[in-house]
Amino acid sequence: MAQRSSLVLCNQAHTLEAETTTEEQAQFFYEVYGQSARRVRSPSGTKTGETTYVISESSENTPGSINSRPTTPGTLTHNEQHRLLTDEGEAHLPHVAVEEDPEFFRLIQEAEQAIEEEILPERIYQGSSGSYFVKDRQQHIIGVFKPKNEEPYGHLNPKWTKWMQKMCFPCCFGRSCLLPNQGYLSEAGASIIDRKLELNIVPNTKVVALASDTFNYTKFDRAKAKSVKFATERFPDTLGKKMKQGLPPKVGSFQVFVNGYKDADAWIRRFQEEPLPPNMKAHFQRLFERLVCLDYIIRNTDRGNDNWLIKYDKTQEDPEKAIFVAAIDNGLAFPFKHPDEWRAYPYYWAWLPNASEPFSDETRDLLLHKLKDLELVQDMIDELCRLFKCDKSFDKDLQHRQVAVMRGQILNLCQALEDKKTPLQLVQMPLLRIESEGKGKGRSPFIQKFQDKYPLFSSC
Secondary structure (H helix, E strand, O other), rough: OOOHHHHHHHHOOOOOOOOOHHHHHHHHHHHHHHHHHOEOOOOOOOOOOOOEEEEEEEOOOOOOEEEEEEOOOOOHHHOHHHHHHOOOOOOOOOOOOHHHHHHHHHHHHHHHHHHOOOOEEEOOOOOOOOOOOOOOOOOOOEEEEHHHHHHHOOOOOOOOOHHHHHHHHHHHHHOOOOOOOOOOOHHHHHHEEEEEEEOOOOHHHEEEEEOOOOOOOOOHHHHHHHHHHHHHOOOOOOOHHHHOOOOOOOEEEEEEOOOOEEEEEEEHHHHHHOOOOHHHHHHHHHHHHHHHHHHHHHOOOOOOOOOOOEEEEEOOHHHHEEEEEEEOOOOOOOOOOOOOOOHHHHHHHHHHHHOOOOOOOHHHHHHHHHHHHHHHHHHHHHHHHHHHOOOOOHHHHHOOOOOOOHHHHHHHHHHHHOOOOHHHHOOOOOEEEEEOOOOOOOOOEEEEEEEEEOEEOOOO
């Protein structure tokens, strides 16, 4: 209990317990972004809300001079919020060549064939959104499909609890730091980060379109599909050749199902009662660190011990064949600002004993050189942007804010890895954003901004 209380006190970056100062982070920012940072101009205008450190050359040509200016972090305007919440149009699918991932497309074809044979997806009753176990023709679960319009705040969400929250408690509706109804993109985006950084903990996830009678449709869609079916069967030689039968496909995220895994909470309790052998414990620690790095980079606002999974096979002596970690449920990530209103949405893994262990050399060797490679980071961001653009409500300014938060998280993680900090110390570092004056085009100057506004409740 003492460890949890300590984290609650330390969770806000301005506490005295944080070991890393903003000046140290500003200097590290210059070391990583040095060539770009020297051209940064001080932004005009000052407002309250956060502190901006502009890295530039002083008149004496001293590297890393710091100018401090307060500015206001971006928030969604009323029109932006209304458009994102009320836009009922579907997204178009991002272009992915079949040869890039033939195994994944084979699964999608198998799912479509199973649906045609009336082996329909099964709704998952846990959670706050409409999500479905998708099966193959042998009735084995092969994936989890989450339609965009059945997300927690989607207009076709079948879970009545969110409808009640929206109708009766609008002040508690949604997460102000996230873009509404973008969870399916967040799921696929986490898979991109996992693949680019070779973490290998997120099951393969992409945006697809599926149709099934078990999905939640409006009465109009069902009546229309019924009428079209009747008409095409009645006049097969005329209307049957021109009209497409069936319910309209739904766009959403499809995540490959992982077999043999259980909630992390169950295994962690068991590991406390039956400690792992030293070699297994060391390997699990490295996998745990990968989860930490993923969640921190994408700023996951919903990582409890019930939405990441562990698989452990005692019969295997090789740790890499005995224990595995799967990071699922990544739909509440990629915020356009750090939480700064009611809730902090902390990383609940930070309360585990594993979070008090310094990052291992294996994790540092895997990630540090990649995260300090600005070209690789830019390539990762470009792929995320192409994914986000597939949504009809895509907004370039909001996407730039998302990227600014992610760049700040990456810089903090780089410093934590370089200094051999612990995951707990990582989440105590001052929050920051790194904005590009050129909106991410080429080698544009970057501005480092520190957060000064914090949520009311830091433990939830």
